[in-house]
Amino acid sequence: SRVLTDLSEAHGQQAESLYEFIYRHSWELxxxxxxxVFIAMPLAAQPGTTLDHLSAITGIAEAELYPALDLLIRMSLVNVIGTIDERRYSIHRLTETFLHRQVTKWIL
Structure with a gap:
């Protein structure tokens, strides 16, 4: 697959370069x-944010948030905890650090 080919090309690089490669590939998808939504996730307080709060900080309607969050969850970029009635969304600290350091370079 394309991902395996891309990863084999990254073989031998430092861990940070590998993380950058993986996150960059995910970002492009x-x-x-x-x-x-992904960029806004560091604004979510621990232990995560609600759908209402995420809608307020992104300006994105809840109906549009569902497919975005679903994709981020399936890609393991966002964590979901709680019950079906009280879901909270968060990101791993490594992902948050990476967002702060790299993604801003990609969007500027």
Whole structure:
């Protein structure tokens, strides 16, 4: 597959370069709405944010947030905890650090 080919090309690089490669590949698979949601995730307080709060900080309607969050969850970029009635969304600290350091370079 394309991912395995790309990973084999990254063989031998430092861990940070590998992380950058993986996150960059994931970033390129996201549409604009999903990217906006992903970028907003560091604004979510631990233990995560609610759908209402995420809608408020992104300006994205809840109906558009569902598919974006679903994709981010399936790509293991966003974690979901809680019950079906009280879901909370968060990101791993490594992902948050990476967003702060790299993604801003990609969007400027």
């Amino acid at each position: 996201l549409d604009d709405t999903t990217r906006r």
